[in-house]
Amino acid sequence: MLSEPLTRSENSLKPLLRASALFCERDERVLFSGLDFSVFAGDLMQVQGSNGSGKTTLLRILCGLNTSYEGDIFWQEQDIDEDRETFQASLLYIGHRVGVNKILTARENLRWSSALHAPVTDAGIDAALAEVGLAGYADIACRNMSAGQQQRVSLARLLLSPARLWVLDEPFTTLDVSGVKVLETLMAEHVGKGGAVLVTTHHQLNVPCELRRLNLDK
Amino acid sequence: MLSEPLTRSENSLKPLLRASALFCERDERVLFSGLDFSVFAGDLMQVQGSNGSGKTTLLRILCGLNTSYEGDIFWQEQDIDEDRETFQASLLYIGHRVGVNKILTARENLRWSSALHAPVTDAGIDAALAEVGLAGYADIACRNMSAGQQQRVSLARLLLSPARLWVLDEPFTTLDVSGVKVLETLMAEHVGKGGAVLVTTHHQLNVPCELRRLNLDK
Amino acid sequence: MNDNPGIPQVSTFSAFRATLRRDLLIALKRRNDLLNPLMFFLIVVSLFPLGVSSDPVELTRISAGIVWVSALLASMLSLDNLYRADYEDGSLEQLLLSPQPLYFMVLAKNISHWLISGLPVVLLSPLLAYMLYLPSDAYWTLVFTLLLGTPVLSLFGSIGVALTVGLGSRGLILAVIVLPLTVPVLIIGAKAVADVSLGLSLDMHYALLGAMLALSLSLAPLASAAALRISVN
Amino acid sequence: MNDNPGIPQVSTFSAFRATLRRDLLIALKRRNDLLNPLMFFLIVVSLFPLGVSSDPVELTRISAGIVWVSALLASMLSLDNLYRADYEDGSLEQLLLSPQPLYFMVLAKNISHWLISGLPVVLLSPLLAYMLYLPSDAYWTLVFTLLLGTPVLSLFGSIGVALTVGLGSRGLILAVIVLPLTVPVLIIGAKAVADVSLGLSLDMHYALLGAMLALSLSLAPLASAAALRISVN
Amino acid sequence: MWLWFSKLGSPKWFYELSSKWLPWLVVAMTVLLTVGIVWALLFVPEDYQQGFTNRIFYVHVPVASISLAVFPLMAVAGIITLVWKMKLADMVAKCAAPIGAWFTAFALISGAVWGQPTWGTWWVWDARLTSMLLQFFLLIGVIALRSAIESTDSAAKACALLSIVGAINVPIIKYSVEWWNTLHQPASDLTLNESGANGPEIWVPLLIMMGAVYCFFVVSLVLATRNEILQRERRSQWVVDLIAKARV
C-alpha cells in the first residue's frame, strides 16, 4: 500500500538514502570507517558480513537509534539530524527485537503501530495478517504464539505502513519456508513500487529483482 | 569429548529416547496426538514443521521443561519421570533463549554451565571457543557481543558437555555461513561418536551423515 | 514540516490517544497491574501498626506521614513496568522512530501510568487514613494533596525509569535515583495534612504542589524523552 | 544414583560452589547491586523524619519499627533480580536441566542474594538507628534480630520471585505476594527491639526468629525450586 | 568564541595547560593550608562556649560550602556535554561526582563531630543537615547510574541529564526542607550570623582556610580529570608519545 505520489519521484539519480564517511568503533574495535554508499529508489540492498561485523550496528545508526558514530547520513539529500520527522515518516525499521507486545493480540499490536504512522482499518489489518499467513490469529495474545508467528505479526507491519524505506535486521530468523517466500515477495514488490529495502540476513535471498550487496567484512 | 564407555553400548536396537503416544494441545489447538518415535544412538533427527506446528513445544516436553502433555517418554527404556537425574546428566538442551548471561564473559558463562555437568579446564574452554570461532573473545562481556557471537558462546557448550543427547531449538538463527558449517560438523561428529541429536531448523541441513526427519505438519 | 505529501499522516493527537489507549489496555489485560499498587499501598501502610505501635494516639500523630511515604513508595515501585516491557520487546524503538513528537507519546504513557497506579492509591487513601486514626477533618486534605502530588511522582519517576530501562540490573537503582528527587512533594504533602490539625491555612501548600505539578508536566516528559533516546542507544 | 558410569560427574557441592560464585561475581560486576540496597535502606529510613516528624522524642518511639519496615522493604525489592535475568537469558532452564539437586542450587542463589543485599543492610542498621534516636541499648538487639530475620526474608522472598518470574508484569506483584508472608518476622523483630527499653527478656523473641530461620532454610528452597519448575513451564 | 571553545574542548589542550599551572596550584594550596591550620589551631582565641571544638568550624564551613557548589558544577558540565558534545566536560563531570560525594560526606561527618559537643548529639534533622544529606543521596544516584551503564557514551549523556534534573531539584529540596523545618524546631540549629558577629580574628583565618580547601578541591578535580583523560585517550597518538617519553 505504498501511496501514489512516491512512484512519481522515480529518478534514480537522486539517492533516497546516502551515507558518507561513516565511522563507528565499539569497545576499541573499528567496525567500519570511511563507509560511503547510497540507496536509490528501487534498490534492494543486502548488508552482508560475518557475525560481529557490524550489520546491526550499521542499521541502527542509519535509523538514528544509535548515535555513537561519525559521518553524515542524508535522506533525500537532507541531513537526517535536521529533519527527523520527514525521515522517520518514510522509514520502517524491524530489528532483532520485533516490537510485538506479548500481552496484546496481533490486531491490537498492529492497530497501535499503524496509529503512529498511518491510519488503517480493521479490514486492512485482517487482510495483512492473512497475507503473512496468520489468518485467524488476529485476536490471539502474542504471548501464545510461536517464535515464527510473532515474527510474522511484525511482518504484517510492512503491508500496513506507507514507509518508503524498509530497514530489516535478520527478518528471516524463525520463519519457515512459506514465511520466507512471503517476505521475499513482499520485498520484491516494495522495490518494484519504487521503495527501497535494506536487509541483513545470513540466508540466501532469492528474489525476482536484482540485489545489491554491501559487505562489511574486511 | 564424548567419554569412552558410551560408544560401547552401541546397540541401535535399544533406543536412547522413546516417546509413545504423545499428545499436546495448547489453547484449544491440538499440536500433536498419538505421536510415537524413537531416537537411537547415532541418529541425527530434524524436527520439521511450519511456524506454530509445535516444534519448540515438543522439544521442551522431551526435556521435561514443559509438563503439560499426555503420553510417556523413556530414556534408555526408563520413564524419565522416574529418574530425572540420569536423563538430565546425559541431556544438553539449547533453546530459543540460549542461556548466556550478558554480564559475564564467555569464559565465566562456560565455566558455570560446565560446573553443573562435567568439570573442564580453562584450556578446554579456550579450545572450545576457538573451535566455534570466538578465539580472543573469551574475556569479553557477552553483552558486548553481537547476536551471532552470543549464539556461538552457547554452541561452545556442545564441545564441553559429555551429554549424549543434544536437543537444539533453531540453533542456526543469526549464525553466519561459517558458523553454520561449524555447527553442522559438530552435529555430524557427535552422532558419529554414538551420540544423538534432535534439532529444529528451517534451514536446509547438509550433513555428511544421514538425516532422519520428524514432521509435525498434518 | 513534511515535504513528502504522498504519505498519509496521522495527527499527533490521535497518536497520543492510541498510545494512551494501548497502555491502558495492557494494564487491563494484566489485571494485577491495577490491583498491585493498591495492595502494596495497603500492605505497607498496615505494616506500621504491626511494626511501630498500634496505640491510636501514637498512630494519629504519625498517620499522615506514613500514608504519604507509603503512597510515595507504591508509585515508585509501580513505575518499573513503565517502559521496561516496551524496551524488551522493541516497541520502544518503534515509538522513538515514529514521526510523532516524543513529548506527547511519553506524556501519554505517564498519564496512563498515573491513571493505573496513582489514582487508585489516591482513592484508597481515606480508608487507610481511617485505619491509622487520622483526624477525619484531614481526609480531604490528604486526598487533594495526593491528587496533586502523585502525578508529580509519576512524572519524575518516569525520568528515572527512562534512564535505567536499558540496564540489566534493575530494581533498586531506580528508587535510589528517583526517591531523593521526590522529597519536596513528600514534605509538602505530609506537612499539609499535618497542618490541618494545627488549623493553619493550606493555600501555600496547595500553591506549591500545584506549581510543582505544572513544572513537572511541562519539563519532565522532555527529560524522559531525552533519557529514552539515550537508553536505546 | 547414576547408571551411566561413562559420564564424568561433578559433585553437588562443587556445583553449589560454582553457582554461589557465579551469582556473587555477577553482583560484583554490577557494582551498584551492592550499593543500591544500602542506599535504598538509607533513603527510605530518612523519608520518615521528613514525612512524619523530626522530633527526637517522637522518633525514638517509632524508630525500631521504621528501621525494621525499611529493612523489610529493602530486601523485598532487591529480590527482583534474583531469578529474572536467568529466566530471560535462559540460564534458568540450564539450571533446571542440570543433574544437580535443585534444592542446593536454589539455596546457593538465595545465600548469595542475602550476602549481597541482606548483610550490608544489617551492618548499616546501627547508624540509621542512631539517626532515628533509637535508645543505644537496643542496637545489638536490632542487629541480632536483623541478622536472624533478613535471611528469612530472602528465603521467603525467593518463593515469591520464583512464582512471578515468568510474568511480564513484575515489581509490585512480588511485594504483594511476599510481604504478607514476612509479617511475622517483622512483628517479632520490631517487638524485640522495642522490648529492650521495657527491660523484658528477649530469649523468646530470639527463639522464635531462630525457629523461623531453621524452618525456612529447610523448606523455602524446596518451595522455590518447585515454583521455578512451574514458572518455566 | 567557538574556536576557543572547541580548543578548550580538546583534552590534549587541557592536559598540557593543566600540567603548566598545576604546580602553582599545589604550592598555593600547601601554603594556604599550613597558614590556615596553624592560625586556626594556635592563634584563634578559644570560643567562650564551645572551647576547642569550634576549631572544626575552620574545616567544616569551607568543606560544606564547596559541597554546595558541586551540583551546579556538574549541571553546567552536563549541559556542555549534551549541547556541544564536549568530551572534556563529561570527564570533569565524571570525576566531580565522587569527589563531590567525598566532600559532602566530610561536611556531614565534620558537622557531626562538631554536633557531638555542641548539641550533645551527632545528628539532628535540622534543615541544613537534612538538605545536605539529600544532596548526598542525589550524588550517589548519579554515581550509581554512571557505574551501571556500560557504554561511556550513553553513561555520559545519561549522567549529564540526571545532573541537570538534580541541579534543578537541589534548590527546591533546600527550600522545602527549610520550610518543613519551620514547623517543628529541632533540638538545635546552626546559626551563621554568630560567626558573622565575631571579629576579624575569626573570619580572616576562615577565609584562608576557604581558599585552601577550594584549592584542594580544584587540585584533586584536575588530577582526577587528567587520569580520566589518559584513560580515555590512551590510544590517541599524543598519549602514546607521552607514555613513551615517560618510559625513557
Ligand code: HEM
Ligand atoms: C549545607 C551545608 C552546610 C553549611 C554551608 C554549613 C555551614 C556552617 C556554618 C557557616 C557554621 C557556623 C555557624 C556558627 O558559627 O554558628 C556551621 C556550624 C555547624 N554545622 Fe554546619 N554547615 C553545613 C552542613 C552541616 C552538616 C551536614 C552538619 C552535621 C552533620 C553540620 C553541623 C554543624 C554544627 C554542629 C555546627 C555548629 C553549630 C553551632 O555552633 O551551634 N553542618 N555550619
Ligand SMILES: Nc1ncnc2c1ncn2[C@@H]1O[C@H](COP(=O)(O)OP(=O)(O)OP(=O)(O)O)[C@@H](O)[C@H]1O
Ligand atoms: N506460551 C504459550 N501458551 C499457549 N500456547 C502457546 C504458547 N506458546 C506457543 N503456543 C502455541 O503452540 C503452538 C506451537 O508453538 P511452538 O513454539 O511449539 O511452535 P514452533 O513449531 O516452535 O514454531 P516456530 O517454528 O515459529 O518456532 C503455536 O501455534 C502457539 O499458538
Ligand SMILES: Nc1ncnc2c1ncn2[C@@H]1O[C@H](COP(=O)(O)OP(=O)(O)OP(=O)(O)O)[C@@H](O)[C@H]1O
Ligand atoms: N552493546 C554493545 N556494546 C559494545 N559493543 C558491542 C555491543 N553490541 C555489539 N558490540 C560489538 O559490535 C560488533 C558488531 O555488533 P553487531 O551486532 O552490529 O554485529 P552483527 O553484524 O549484527 O552480527 P550478527 O550477524 O551476529 O547480528 C560486535 O563485534 C560486538 O563485539
Ligand SMILES: [Mg+2]
Ligand atoms: Mg545483528
Ligand SMILES: [Mg+2]
Ligand atoms: Mg520454535
